[in-house]
Amino acid sequence: MKIPTRFVSVSACVLALAALTACVAPAPVYQTSRYPYQPVQPMPQQGAYVEYGRVANIEVLRSESAGSGTSGGGAVAGGVVGGLLGNQVGGGSGRTAATVAGVVGGALLGNAIEGRNNAPRVYESYRVSVQTDNGGYRAFDVPSPGDLRIGDRVRIDNGQISRF
Known part of the structure; x- marks a missing residue:
């Protein structure tokens, strides 16, 4: 036939x-961190700990994948x-x-x-710097700052940041 x-x-x-x-x-890019935001380096767990502060700075972090x-x-x-x-x-x-x-x-x-x-592909993330009420600084790397703006009051609850 x-x-x-x-x-x-x-x-x-x-x-x-x-x-x-x-x-x-192109291959999808998955973000691993979710809201509420996770800190860059987690603090040792010593029970529940809450801090308050203000957003001092939000900066854009750019990274590039190799082609x-x-x-x-x-x-x-x-x-x-x-x-x-x-x-x-x-x-x-x-x-x-x-x-x-x-x-x-x-x-x-x-x-x-x-x-x-x-x-090569360029990816953006954000570093949110928070000045705590006791005078210290904390930095949080997040995929998006969401509704956070410089000067906003925030609450840091057990290493997670949220608007207060």
Whole structure:
């Protein structure tokens, strides 16, 4: 039994496109700390302890993940998909030219997509500095300061900060 070549080509294109779309979405970033805010270094547990103070400073902390560059996998996958799609166009020498153009264009596009997904990423977090009523300073690294502003009264309850 002969399987039509157009069906095989279209099926291969769909599978290759599905494989490429899995590479497009960047990996999610999960924050581990939740509200109420956790301090940078937890204090030793000596029972319940409550302090009060004011937010003295909120600063932005930026960190960058290292990019990994391109491995060539995106170019190969893009070239395969482009070649299969280009092969569907025209006939004779026009089909050959379209196939070659599809391979080159797909390889360039696949490499560009892989490079963008593997590029360095910049992440932001915040350091909230609190001056306690007894004159000390405490710092809390948080993913977002929420509704805290400089000058706000806060309560530090067992190492967790909240608005007071």
